[in-house]
Amino acid sequence: MSHSPHPDSNHKTVCCAIVTVSDTRTIETDKSGAIIQQLLKDANHQVADRKIIKDEPSLLQEYLELLGKNKNLNAVIFNGGTGIAPRDTTYDAIAKLLEKTLPGFGEIFRYLSYQEIGSRAIASRAVAGIYKHKLIFSLPGSSNAVELAMKKLIIPELIHLVGQVKS
Template sequence: MAATPHADPSPLAIGCAVLTVSDTRTPETDGSGQLIQTQLTDGGHQLVAYQILPDEPELIRATVLAWCADAAIAVILINGGTGIAPRDTTYDAIATVLEKKLPGFGELFRALSYQEIGSRAMASRAIAGTHSSTLIFSLPGSSNAVRLGMEALILPELSHLYRQLHLQ
């Protein structure tokens, strides 16, 4: 059984942006993006921005950097484009933006995924880190992967990571 982290002093309402990377999804068919938005708002956080972009590294990078410059956005949650197919470019775009990487996020995500999907978990290039004062998480595009990442890793630690990043 996993250890439970110490409790945060109080929950925070953190400004978040959700980016879905897909060549085919629309707002109506973006189940993973909708799931992230619902879990964030149910957790008391604020949805500041939402966008769907095609798997184009320069568009992904430019959007993420613009959101990092927006003081209302403290967390960016990305889904899609983390595999190894030729059009999966999210990891490549995000890895160049991160100033501090959180390798434990990807490691834990793949370990948890392995318990659910077996050895196929090794193909996930889930990644997280920071750019300036913004937390960035990048998950695979499947709703099961999003649910796992949000419930097991991101939501339980979001306030703590935010506080750590903003210590004076």
């Protein structure tokens, strides 16, 4: 069931960057990044940048700081590195830079994930927030998780949230 409390203009295009966090993926093998890119394109949004970065906190923070300087960019969608394994450092690197958080994103994402994968959803540290007037989403790297977050949460609210950040 999809709820839309208020209509958003379908004429707005949101400019996004996609960052896949992985020590092993390439653009050719990055299925999750490709899903994000296709779903954004299908929703008439622009992908200004797509990159793969190793799961190293300093590299993630440096790249987010660089993206924060791009005046045309509205949102950054990270995927990968949100679990609890020793190499999963995306949450730790990004969360400390967020100026505001959207706790509901992670809560609802884990709830929706629980409905699909059961109690293993508790290991997800998916997070969203604001950094330098840009929406930041950090998703797990699994293709199913990416598709769930994009279709059920991000795409339906992207225009509205960008409008809120800009107002």
